Amino acid sequence: xxxxTLPLVTPRIRAADEIEYYASLRSLVLDGDLEFxxxxxxxxxRDPQGLAGFKETFLxxxxxxxxxxxxxxxxxxxxxxxPFFVLAHVGVGVVNVLGGQVAQDGYSWPYLAAVSFxxxxxxxxxLLLTHAALVRFGRFxxxxxxxxxxxxxxATPVLYYMTIAPGFGHxxxxxxxxLLTYLxxxxxxxxxxxxxxxxLVVGLAGGLAGCVREQDVLFLAxxxxxxxxxxxxxxxxxxSLARGLALGAGAFLALLPQLVAYRSLTGAWxxxxxxxxxxxxxxxxxxxxxxxxxxxxxLWSPVLLVATLGVLVLALSRREAVVTLLGVxxxxxxxxxxxxxxxxxxGAFGSRRFVGATPLFAWGLAFVxxxxxxxxxxxxxxxxxxxxxxWNLSLMAQFGLRLMDRQRLEWPKVALNQFTExxxxxxRAGFLFLTDRERLAKEGL
Numbered sequence: 001x002x003x004x005t006l007p008l009v010t011p012r013i014r015a016a017d018e019i020e021y022y023a024s025l026r027s028l029v030l031d032g033d034l035e036f037x038x039x040x041x042x043x044x045x046r047d048p049q050g051l052a053g054f055k056e057t058f059l060x061x062x063x064x065x066x067x068x069x070x071x072x073x074x075x076x077x078x079x080x081x082x083p084f085f086v087l088a089h090v091g092v093g094v095v096n097v098l099g100g101q102v103a104q105d106g107y108s109w110p111y112l113a114a115v116s117f118x119x120x121x122x123x124x125x126x127l128l129l130t131h132a133a134l135v136r137f138g139r140f141x142x143x144x145x146x147x148x149x150x151x152x153x154x155a156t157p158v159l160y161y162m163t164i165a166p167g168f169g170h171x172x173x174x175x176x177x178x179l180l181t182y183l184x185x186x187x188x189x190x191x192x193x194x195x196x197x198x199x200l201v202v203g204l205a206g207g208l209a210g211c212v213r214e215q216d217v218l219f220l221a222x223x224x225x226x227x228x229x230x231x232x233x234x235x236x237x238x239x240s241l242a243r244g245l246a247l248g249a250g251a252f253l254a255l256l257p258q259l260v261a262y263r264s265l266t267g268a269w270x271x272x273x274x275x276x277x278x279x280x281x282x283x284x285x286x287x288x289x290x291x292x293x294x295x296x297x298x299l300w301s302p303v304l305l306v307a308t309l310g311v312l313v314l315a316l317s318r319r320e321a322v323v324t325l326l327g328v329x330x331x332x333x334x335x336x337x338x339x340x341x342x343x344x345x346x347g348a349f350g351s352r353r354f355v356g357a358t359p360l361f362a363w364g365l366a367f368v369x370x371x372x373x374x375x376x377x378x379x380x381x382x383x384x385x386x387x388x389x390x391w392n393l394s395l396m397a398q399f400g401l402r403l404m405d406r407q408r409l410e411w412p413k414v415a416l417n418q419f420t421e422x423x424x425x426x427x428r429a430g431f432l433f434l435t436d437r438e439r440l441a442k443e444g445l
Contacts (some may be wrong), residue, residue, distance in 0.1 A: 001150065001153065002120075002124045005159065005162065005163055006120065007121070008115075008163035008164065008436055009116050009117055009120050009162075009163045009166060010116065010163065010164050010166070011109060011112040011113040011115075011116040011117075011166075012112060012116075012167070012437075012438070013043065013112060013115075013167045014043075014047070014050070014167075015165070015167075015168075015419060016053075016054045016057070016058065017072075017073065017167075017168055017169075017395075018165070018167030018168055019039070019043045019054065019058075020036075020058070020071050020072055020073035020293060021039065021040035021073045021077050021078065021167060021168065021169050022039070022115065022167055023036040023040060023071060023073075024036070024071060024073060024075055024077075024078040024232065024261075025077075025078035025081050025082060025085055025115070026039055026085075026106040026111075027039055027418055028075075028078060028082075029082060029085055029089070029106070029376045030089075030105075030106045034068070034071075034264050034265055035068055035069060035259060036058075036068075036069045036071055037059070037069050037336040040055075040058050040059050041106060043204065044059060053101075057070065058070050060073075060180075063265060063266050063267065063272060063274075064273075065266055065267030065268065066265060066266055066267040068264070068265055068361075070272065070274060071265060072168070072213055072271075072272065072274070072275055074210075074212065074213060074258055074261075074315075075211055075258050075261050076169070076172065076176065076208060076209075076210070076211030076212030076213070076258070076259060077119075077169040077173075077212055079171045079208075079211065079257070080118070080122060080172045080175070080176075080212070081114075081118050081119075081172070084114040084115060084117070085106075085111060085114055085115060085116040087114065087287075088110040088111050088114035089104065089106070089111070091110060092104045092108065092110050092111075105362065111117060113168075113267060115166070115167065116167065117166075118166075118167040118231060119161075119162065119166035119167070119168075119171035120162045120163060120166055120171065120173060120213065122171055122172050122174070122175035123158065123161075123162045123171035123172075123175060124127060124162070125175050125176040125178070125179075126153075126160075126171075126175035126176075126177070126179070126358070126359065127149050127153060127174070127178070127358075128180030129175075129178040129179060129181070129182045130148075130149055130152075130178050130181070130182075130358065130359040130362045131145045131146060131148075131149045131184045132182065132341040133178075133181060133185050133359065133362075134149075134363070134366050135147060136185075136186075136189075137185040137188075137189055138363055138366060139185070139369075140370055141370065141373070142231060142289045142377065143373070144366055144369050144370045144373055144381075145366060147369050147373075147378075147381055147382065147385055148362050148366040148384060149362065150283075150368055150389075151303055151365060151369075151385040151388055151389065152292070152358050152362055152365065153362060153387035154305070154385075154388075154389035154392060155303040155385070155389045155391065155392045156301045156303060156304060156350070156355070156358065156392060157170070157300070157301065157349055157350030157351065157352050157354075157355055157392075157423070158170075158171075158174065158355055158358055159392070159393075159396070160349045160350065160352075160396055161349075161352060161355055164349075164396070165349070165399070168352065169212055169213050169356075170213075170352050170353075170355040170356065172212050173209070173212045173213045173216055173356035174355055174356055174358050174359070176205070176209035176211075176212045176216060176356070177209050177216055177219055177358070177359055177360075178359040179205045179208070179209075180202065180205040180206050180208075180209050180219055180220075180222075181219070181222070181326075181359040181360065182359075183201060183202045183205050184202050184205075184223045184226070184322075185221050185322060186198075187199060187202050187223065188223075188226050188321075188322050188384065191230075192234075192236075192239070194243070195242075195243070195248070196242050196243050196245070196246035197316045198243075199223065199227070199243040199244070199246045199247040199250070200246040200247070200249060200250040201250065202223050202247055202250065203220070203246065203247040203248060203249060203250020203251040203252075203253075203254070203296070204250040204251070204253060204254045205250075205254075205424070206219060206220040206223065206247075206250070206251045206254070207252065207253065207254020207255040208254045209251060209356070210254070210258070211255060211257065211258045212256060212356075214271060215333065215336045215337070215353065215356075216356050217251075217255070217338060217431075218329065218332045218333065219329050219332075219356075219360075220247075220251055221325070221328060221329055221332055222322075222325045222326065222328075222329050223247055224244070225325045225328065226321055226322065226325055227240050227243055227244045227247065228240075228244075228439065229264055229321045230321075235389065243321045264374065276342060278342065279339050279341075280339050280341070281339050282339070283334075283335045283336070283338035283339045284338065284339075285337075285338040285339070285340075285343040285344075286334060286335060286338035286443070287338070288338065288343060288344070289334060289337045289338045289343050289351070290334060292344070293298055293409065293411055294344070294407075294408030294409050294410070295343075295344040295345065295346065295351070295373050295408055295409070296351075297351040297354055299409055300350040300351050300395070300409065301350060301351065301392065302388060302391065303365065303388040303392075304361055305353070306364070306365060306368055307362070307364040307365035307368070308330065308361070308364060309364065309368075310363070310364025310365055310366075310367040310368040311323070311326060311327045311330060311360070311361070311363055311364030311367075312327060312364070313364075313367065314363060314364055314367040315327045323363065326360045326363055329357070329360055330357055330360050330361070333353075333354060333356075333357050337351075337353050337354070344408070346407040347406055347407055348396075349395075349396065349399050350392075369381050369384075369385075383397040385418045388399045391417075391418065394417075394418045395414070395418075397422045397425070397426065397429060398414065398417050398418070398421070398422060399439075400427050400429065400433075400440065401422075403417050403421045403422065403425070404417060
């Protein structure tokens with residue numbers, strides 16, 4: 001599946017969020033600083049009309065405390081992309097020495113391709129870790145685990161942010177959370193044999209996740225909650241305290257580069273107040289994030305409603321601490337996404353802020369699919385997965401071809417288009433995708 005999806009990877013940086021993530025990488029590696037004016041100007045000059053709003057926020061304004069250009073994106077994606085970016089830089093240099101004429105400026109195609117394919121690869125590793133966790137720690141059949149991963153890959157925005165928009169931080173986020181989840185489950189499975197060194201590694205993975213996307217630091221609630229539960233159950237508070245301190249130390253060490261970057265960019269040891277003032281931590285949009293007809297998670301990706309219900313039932317049936325904590329972590333993501341003024345994510349494909357939670361949703365979906373396979377066989381389970389995948393892939397086609405309002409889902413138009421408009425435009429869409437992808441992105445049909 002991964003090889004089949006590779007031709008879909010689109011090496012481009014266009015949207016404001018993509019520019020922010022990429023600017024951090026290029027500035028850090030090639031300029032040796034965290035001042036992004038030249039990167040922002042480069043991308044604006046390529047598309048002044050499309051990036052007029054970007055210019056107003058990121059070129060014309062400055063951080064009030066530091067005077068630097070604004071960048072809301074954390075640094076974790078840049079850290080993960082850096083080896084691929086450096087390899088591209090060296091490769092371009094070699095090609096030019098041999099007589100080539102490729103711009104060694106951090107903007108040419110090899111650099112964008114390196115970052116884009118790195119995102120796809122990281123997300124793929126995250127999916128493999130999710131599959132391994134389901135089999136090893138969830139006690140799910142290998143086929144059920146594979147079906148689950150395929151469903152979450154093809155029936156949610158995961159595929160879109162692995163291939164069509166890999167310049168965002170969501171694909172690296174899936175990897176980082178997948179790594180954290182796997183390491184946490186392994187440590188929990190080892191019980192008392194997992195000493196402070198093991199939990200230090202779990203903390204490092206959690207800190208990395210927080211560096212990729214700030215909201216992902218909340219996934220550390222899983223190992224922290226488990227250690228608190230284990231201490232109460234065993235009464236061995238001294239050993240649990242040592243493990244908890246190791247977990248916290250690991251998280252702090254991994255987050256330290258991000259804290260230093262905050263200090264340089266904002267003049268404080270935390271995110272910019274330009275973002276924090278958009279937060280309402282009472283989560284007034286908790287339900288909107290899930291069920292709003294135009295923007296809700298479950299309307300964009302119905303398979304995640306099944307997965308969420310599956311996590312709830314699995315937690316009630318198994319009554320295991322780790323499963324309960326997976327559910328708590330999902331709830332925390334719903335809470336934080338409902339706390340943001342821009343909770344609707346208008347203009348984005350799907351509820352992209354939940355992509356990082358994919359390894360957790362997998363447990364609920366695997367539980368449902370396992371029951372379906374046991375009662376009706378694999379054929380029906382494959383059919384159900386195919387229906388969910390068709391819905392998502394058709395939405396991707398509508399979104400790319402501008403057959404829908406890209407700011408929200410319109411009902412019943414968006415559902416009717418799945419049957420009436422998408423099939424008759426697929427031929428031309430495929431041709432443009434292969435021959436003039438940039439035009440397709442800008443103009444649709």
